Amino acid sequence: MLIIRPIRSSDYQALHRIAEESGHGFTSLPVNEALLKSKIARVTASFQKEVERPFDEGYLMVLEDTETQEVVGTCGLEAAVGMEDAFYHYRLGTEVYHSKQIDVRNEAETLTLCHDYTGAAELCTLFLRDNYRKNNNGRMLSRSRFLFLAQHAHRFGDTVIAEMRGESDDNGHSPFYGWLQKNFLGIDFVEADYLSGLGKKAFMAEMMPKHTVYVCLLPEEAQKVIGEVHTNTRPALNLLEAEGFRWRGYVDIFDGGPTVECNLNDIRSVRESRLLTVTIDDMPEAASKYIISNTLLSDYRATSALLQVSEDNDDVILSPELAAALFVEPGQQIRILAL
Incomplete structure (x- = not known):
């Protein structure tokens, strides 16, 4: 039988293995012993905590094969992001330029750094080992979180978001990140993603462009992947769209992948x-x-x-x-x- 349960300290080795297998772009599980053990401790405290309103709690669950007693997957929920550490996104917008004198009208897409999702709940840390990706196990693991949201709604923000992994190659190179690395950050995508997963985000506030970025000035390869998901993430996005999640123009600051959102009470599986x-x-x-x-x-x-x-x-x-x-x-x- 496959059972989903809260993670516990004895699951550390299994969680470390999953962190290694998950690869580039899986920011919520960096391969770091201290951070993974800290995450388990934080989750344990969150499950035991009395909550009047959501703050910085995290709920990480594992999928256990009871026949082998092996942990084969994870799924997680954050109660309210950005309450202690800044939670950054780019907001995709449009600026309109019009001159009657020369009879020209132009629209320019823009990217603006923001914290608009502060306080939102987040679906995160969904991973299933390869040999268990069958028999709707992945669907069960992902959608089980909606039962937890429905039962414990007061522990979560009213808006629920999910950050979708953006385009990157097998070596972890992100076309969107390339211009950031060259002109602002100076470190590669894998290192920046890893530091973000560790919670070391001060470099973002210090080095990210603070003014509106015009999309047309980015390299063409970077423009093309804004709002696009990694091939391996497409099934997860399809599932969330069927639940009522929609993209409102927010993208990840590193890989340009879309962040989708839905009001908690409007999620189809919560309602049904x-x-x-x-x-x-x-x-x-x-x-x-x-x-x-x-x-x-x-x-x-x-x-x-x-x-x-x-x-x-x-x-x-x-x-x-x-x-x-x-x-x-x-x-x-x-x-x-x-x-």
């Missing part, structure tokens, strides 16, 4: 998830597969299974094995979402 009351018995035959989670916090568990669910009542039967894996007892509730 249901709370059902559990009976434990032999499960009837069923044809529909659901993502299932309990309603707990520090003991959060989620998985997927075939369930017999009726639109006419809010009861559901779970097998003793499934109920035990989800830490639920008779009369308690689970949250479900059609997979």
